[in-house]
Amino acid sequence: MTSLTQLSQAIHDAPQWHLAEALQHPNEIQITPLKDQALGAIVTGLDARKAQSGETIFRLKQALAEHLVLIFKQQRLDDLQYLAFASYFGSIFRPSADNPVLASQSDTGVPPDVVPVSNAVGQGDYTGHGELSPHADHQWTPLPSFGSLLYAIELPQNGGQTTWFNTIKAYDALSDEIKKKIDSLQLITYNPFVRAQSNTGTSGYADSPYYRFKDQPILGHAYPHPLVRIHPETGRKALWLNTRSEVELVNVSDIEGSDLIAELRAHILKSEFRYEHHWETGDIVFWDNQVTLHSRTPFPAEQRRLLKRISLAGARPF
Template sequence: MTALTQLSQAIHDAPRWHQEDQFQNPQEIKIVPLAGEALGAAVFGLDAKKAQSGETILRLKQALAEHLILIFKQQSIDDFQYLAFASYFGSIFRPSSDTPVLATQSDTGTPPDVVPVSNAVGQGDYTGYGELAPHADHQWTPLPSFGSLLYAIELPKDGGQTSWYNTIKAYDALDDETKQHLDTLQLITYNPFVRFQSNKGAPKDGGYGTFPKYRFKDQPVIGHAYPHPLVRTHPESGRKALWLNTHNEVELVNYDDQAGSELIAKLRDHILKPEFHYEHHWEQGDIVFWDNQATLHSRRPFPADQRRLLKRISLAGGRPY
């Protein structure tokens, strides 16, 4: 018999429903919106090690579509249990080998199912210790991930907080004339990992380094270009969201260079307004699950000599529309 993949092994080993001590009672789970915040809800009473009912998963999916991030408190799980839990919500994100992303492996051309987001574990460290600007994961791919889960295992004493930005609220706050104009536009987000390769590697602190935030037409194209709507429609709620990061190199399709650069700069400033923002102060055992289709996320820097280890699982998405 052939060896199982990591995901197959995780589901193979997952708790069976007939084992009552491993089945989660849906009545134990409470979902509490974050008071006064632009997005987010905390989930109490859920044990990610246990088998979950259809009622629970449907409820969590509906809560994610409404609140955009869910914070599961006080978890203690291994990689297989983490994968089994994440796979309730969708397929694991696996980009093609011609599209590098965070943690792409040299032998396979794809990332592992569970990615260390760390400065602490030696070989395989990713993202370093520096500030990470607001971004959506895998935005430069043909089929960006729909969401990600991040599990806190080791945390620094200082810094390292993660922020999320509600790009549905950012879109809703625009005037009608601006919305009508933006609804007709497509945006290309260029792959930062191709740029890193051309510059012989990413910065050691894990930041984005210095490369253009907008590509003018007289500049070379680095990597493949996948146009997506500047305003995307959420596939479950039908709400519209700005589909734009704040620092990666982008280009509006069939648009004047100077006007495009100015428009994107204005929208980036708009997204960063405090009323669209929530900052999460991590506690060990937190799992944060966010909707990548309608949020951006960023990270505060932390001291290089302090350990930080979180693990990320990303879930497959469809073509933005």
């Protein structure tokens, strides 16, 4: 018999609904919105190792659409259990080999299903220990991921917090004049990993320009997506714009486009749109990548940090 893939093995081994001791009772789970925060809710009482009822998964999906970030506390999972839980919410994100992303492998061109986000030697060494500016994952691909789950296994004593930004609230707070101006614009986000590959020893984001002017070379493929995208479940509008990597507005002059992007990026960073998460071991944070950005504070290089990320497939933004 052919050996199973990691994801197939995870679902094959997952607890079954018909076994009463393996099924989580929906009444054990509480969802509590974060008080006085721009987004986020805490989920307690859930054991991600157990089979979850349809009622529970539907409730969690509704909560994610409403709060954009769900924080599951006190989890203890291996990779297969983690994959089985994540697969309740969608297919695993698998980009094509011609669109490199974090942890794309040299032999296949695609990342593993479970990506170690770490500075710990031998655990992946992805993202290092420095600051990461606010971004949406996989924004430069033709089909960006819908969401991601990040599981905290080992944490530094200092720093390493993750902040999420609510880009629905950021859009809603714009003036009617600006909304009218940007609602029909398309934005190209250029792939920072292509830039890193073409400049050996660079980190991609840190070395890319903030805006691509027409006289600058194009690195990698260009996929225009709406600057203002619609959430597919709620219909709410959000700014689909990160704050650091190279971008370009379609059919907009260089100076006008550069100035507009700089204005919108400064707006997104306002404190009223953000929530900073202080990690605890066993946290799983599940976020909607379609309408949020996330960033990370730096931490000491000698302190170990190991989290594991699973990203879920998305559709073409509209």
